[in-house]
Amino acid sequence: MAKSKSHERTPKAKNKHLNHNHQRKETESSRMNVMNTLLTVTCMAVAAWFGYKGYLETRVNTPFDTEKLVTLSGLDTADRYWGSYRSNLYFGMKTRDPQSLVSGLMWYRPNDLRQGSQSFRHWCEQSDKLEKYGWLEHDGKTFGIQEIVDGDLIIKTSYVKKPGGRHGGDWTARIGVTFKDSELSQAEKSEEISFIFYSALEDKSTGNIKASLGADNRLSGMEGYTDGLGAYRFSMNPTKGTVEEHSFLIAVMPGLDLVRETVLQNLRVASQKGSNMKRIVLGGDQLPPNAEGKKTDPNFCATQVTAKVPFEFEVLFESGSVPLRKEKLTGKNFDSALSDQRKRFHDKFEKTFKLEEKGFKEDAIDFAKLAFSNLIGSIGYFYGTAQVQSVHTKNPVPYWKTPLYSAVPSRSFFPRGFLWDEGFHGLLISTWDLDIELDIMSHWYDLMNSEGWIPREMILGSEALKKVPEEFVTQISTNANPPTFFLTLEYILNTREVELLDRHYKLLGKIYPRLQAWFEWFNTTQVGDLPGTYRWRGRDGLTNKELNPKTLTSGLDDYPRASHPNVDERHVDLRCWIAFAAGVMARLAVLLEQPSQRYNETYRYLTDNQMLNELHWSTDAQMYADYGLHTDKVELRRSFAAPRPPTSPDLIRVVLADPTLRFVDSTFGYVSLFPFILGIVESDSPNLDKILNDLTKTELLWTKYGLRSLAKSSPYYMKYNTEYDPPYWRGPIWINLNYLTLRALNHYSQVQGPYQAKAKKIYQDLRENVIKNMMAQYKRTGFVWENYGDVYGEGRGSHPFNGWSSLVVMIMAEIY
Template sequence: MVRHRKVGHVQLKHGNNNETSSSSNNSESSFASRTFKVLSIWKTLVGFVCFLIAVYVGTLGYLETRVNTPFDNEKVVQETGLDVPQRYWGSYRPGVYFGMKSREPKSPVFGLMWYDLAAVSHKGIRHWCDQNDNLPSYGWLRHDGISFGEQSISDPPHTIVTSFVKTTGGAHGGHWTARINITAQNNANSHFMLIWYGALDESLGPESSRLWVEGGALMGHTPQLDHFRVTLVPQKGKIIHSAYSEAHAPGLHVLKEKFYSLLKVQKHPGFGRVAVVGPDEELDGKDKEVNFVPIQLLVETPFVLDVVYTTEDLPTPPLQGHDYQKALDEKKKMFDDKFENTFKLLEKGYPEEDVSIAKAAFSNMLGGVGYFYGAGRVQSQYTREPVPYWRAPLYTAVPSRSFFPRGFLWDEGFHGLLIGRWSVDIQMDIIAHWLDLINVEGWIPREQILGTEALARVPKEFVVQSNSAANPPMLLIQLAGMIRRNPELFAPDTTHRRTLERMYNRLKAWYNWFQTTQKGEEPTSYRWRGRDDDELQLNPKTLTSGLDDYPRASHPSDIERHVDLRCWMYAAADSLSLIATTIGKDPDKFDAVRAELSDEDLLNELHWSPHTRTYADYGLHTDGARLVKVNPKHPNESPKMVRVVTSPPQPRLVTSAFGYVSLFPMLLKVLKPKSENLGKILEDLDKPGLLWSPYGLRSLSKSSPLYMKRNTEHDPPYWRGQVWANVNYLALSALKHYASSLGPHSARAAELHSRLRANFVRNILSEYKRTGYLWEQYSGEDGKGSGCRPFTGWTGLVTLIMAEDY
């Protein structure tokens, strides 16, 4: 029994072991299964997370590159350089007093420097156009944008007249001759130091391009030009001493400084001690090539020098001496005839003196056209640091040779109004270059700083362009206006029609960029991006609007609505509708937006104040803000001015800032001719003490709290009361439009147009006679020019205003 029980027990125990083993195996299997599942899930999760990280990193990398990725479409500019021989050479260096270059990315450049020996210690060498030189006047008297120009520079006691005439032909750009005519007051004999130079862009390597002096002539070679020669041929006067140097300059932006470094004082028989250019010690035993050749001439005035550029392949003899003068006189006569044909100012009764000013205003616009090449610096929210844009050319007019010798997007829209009247070819070429700068997002950088010379003249804080920053689409509106005036030039199978067809996708992309990036929170509202509040500005600037310090909502926020941008978008939709129709595309999308934005009820709901009966921006605003001086926390710091708010901001219409922005529904012709609100705007225009002045429309009403107030300790008022030519042009254009439209306000619009035009033109002309310049802006108090000078950008629109050509 015991045995049996024992056996049984053993057997039972044995049976239990089988069950336990099976259970253990099942448990282990289950655990392994669960572990496998957990591991699988974990691996899947890790894989998924890795995938998400990869997608995120990839997307971020993709987004990072979009800001400097070109628009993926056929380039608008099809012919460049020698493909356009009539515009190959030109005065395409607007930032220097006189210079020549070709429309090549890597062009040799030529230019003029000078100084008065009697005054060199306190006047310095003239080279770049510089307000601090305080010249009584300088600028082009005539310039046709293609074949010749004539300029007068007053630098007492001397007057320097520079001119050039081109001879096209051959395979390498043809010939040109520049003449430099120097006289002293009362035609006296005086000593004058003249420097003519040739230089190569620093990007031109020694293997491709060279400069040297041979037989008294400046010789050179580039792949595009082959061999060329520049010969200096005196026509009148006496050369007392001449010298030259074959030198190496670190860049085009330091040519004057390099020339200074080459000067050594020597004794000259019969003249005395004189600083003479000598050898460049930097070339000794160093791996540097000659890229700068200054030729120095000590002359006695009156003195005339012909600078003759020739290529080897053009058999036509270059112009010089009497032949040059004859050709120049013929060009001037052709210019005068075409100018009168185009603008009809003599026919309108203007005296010769006033017509000469109009010619100068127009010629400085064309003479201010430059050719730039390089890469700007850009940034987006996805890039930690600024990145380079792609290297590209830009053919464009500049606002000011002395202060803004580079391209500005919305300025170019106004420049083209004038240039396009003279030459549709030139203006279409300019627009084509701008549109080739559009990126894959549809964004165009608003300020173009291309090349070392341009970069050297821009404050560091303005160099980097943000891809959230817009600029008014005036270039698009100006293009549409050119099509309306010249429909025959855009007919099927014409050159300009084909160019317009290449432009279309880029214009659409630019328009869509506005529609996606500048939308406001409310339907049909728009908001300028780029307003930053550092609490140091009385009213944070809106540089993107083009109106800089014009008062907006005091505290930037996402709820803002900007009435001017809404009107710009109406005009942009209207312009694209015309362009689409012209080239046979469907305009319906643009027509729908135009109709929506022209709905006065919607406009009034967003921007009309029933209380003041004016249009206004909307945002977080208070008028209780002022600048006060705050003592520093640390003894080494200086006191600074900061904004103090005495009453909290509230969401509201910014009605206290009555000025240019309030006029935009009229300026861009959004309002119907029968609109009651149009009548109120016209009534307000005529009220003394608001915007009307004897010199033009002020940018901000005298009743505004910020009228002529500084924005920071260092920023004087800019768009806070001064008279600006571009907006006065828009106002005159709008008044002419409403004067010729059937409606209850036509008579008043006509009368306002007549008086405003007379006031504006009279002041521009009188200030030019008084100061020798066109100015950036004009005082609403006494009409005096202010800002930078010469401002030969949109102030040149005075020529169109005189012609009543809108």
């Protein structure tokens, strides 16, 4: 029995051992499964994280996901296909095509060049110190007349377009030069001038260009083919005077930013046939051989004529798609076509702005035509890739390739597109031609990325890039710019609503989703920490170089804000911009039969005067103001701690008193006016009375030339922001903000309230001061300027500046 029992226990023990092994294996297997599951989940999480991170990284340069507003084919707007779209040149023509054929003009005085003088003209440069230049008349579509005063010479460029064919038609340019002083002696009139006219293909263009040589080996024309133009031909013919020397250049140009260098490298000194006289000529055929030993295909062709002043020649561009021509657009035909276009321009100008009807004299009307023509004649067409960066990208990344049709602030200094400038430009352009303005607006809204952000500055193409300091090239996707296109839209709704709805309702419907995204981007990314507050991003809170950290994103660059940027800051101008935009969005929503309640609620919330006053009205200073961590006790001092020569130590900011959270109310200026200039202050508010009284105080903003940007009583008035940054928005008079102030004064003079008469009187006086000074400075200097001095009214900053300073035309016409 015992044996039997013992025998019976053995299988049980064995089974128990086997079960234990099985359980252990199951446990290990389970553990492995868990580990594998965890590993899988971890891998999936890591993959998801990197995928999401990649998604975040690409959002900055991913286009907004809706139908494009603009096609790449400029031929869809044939009347605007060709134009003076090379704003940075004294004279240049191009098409609205991504890979355009371009043309341009250069000139120099051979005697000056021989003596080493920098008299070579091509790009508009302030360093050329020309007495004046600019469009006298330009309609934005069909013709332009320009006058350039270079020393004792007057150079006139004019062009006229003629429609026809499938590729934008023909055009002719006439270039002539005379002496400024007609009383010069014959000996003094022996001055020679050399003109160089060229055509070139943009970078990576598909097409060709070649020279047509006559029997005497002289260039008789240029011809070629591009996808956008089809076949084309240039011919150049003297019409007055005698050509002393004629030469040409056929070459490979590295890029449009190197045209000048290409020409200068290929100038030669040669003996004139039958004479010992030396002349400067172009180098002829300069095509290098390719890998197969054949000549490289050229992308640049230029012809030079040297002649005694006076001299005139015509350049005729002919499209190969135009049917048989009965007559060419030259000589008397050109005269007749130009005369017709000028008459249409004059008639339309008076019908639009009614300056004769208002009693302006001829010189004032000519000034207004020039101011307007230089804005619309400086519209450029750009194509290329911008450089952007977001908080999710370690380094700058390229934006998508895109076109931009846009006016520019200044041909010499800012020949590229600026977002907040363009909203002001649009007020004048839409008054003249709604089609052009909606075209411009469509191009800008096509720049919107997937987050609803639009870069505040667009630097497209090698020519534009060459003009921009490296520090300003990259556009940061957290940074805004005032949404001034809402100004343009409101103005169009007020003045052209019937036309907008009749002819452009479909386009407006396509723009609307982008406007929604843009508004939403502002109303989420630029909010402050408290409800109803907003804060411009992009200020440098760590700098020790700036007296007051710049707020480039506000458009008012060095205008003083809180001295120590932080999250507690709230900016009154940005709040007003968002309120204004909400009101425009509500109007558009109703017109397009879209839900408007959210925009109406936002508008009512942000325009509530009680809340506005709680957040931004300083009871101590009796003014609207920013709020933030601030002290006025800052100054720039030399630092001798740095290892630099003692004669040139750095200027650094020294803080002499601790900042506190407070209103920035020691500074009265343009920012203080925003609740007024955007019409948010109620017409019966005592705050409005205080603002109107402050406007007229000479110790604050009032001058006999316009409103200065910063009160003389401000501790920052006319102070340098760094050792090298002179005051910009710290005293000078800016025409765009004077226009907005006049617009507000006009508004409050017409709405019911106790201060109507006071607003009307200030309006009349301010309008007269601005017009009178700008005309006086134009007569004195030949230019419209970026801003004006507040002591003597002199033109300051870049020139010519026919961006928002051209709003003087609207001020003269009293169009708001």
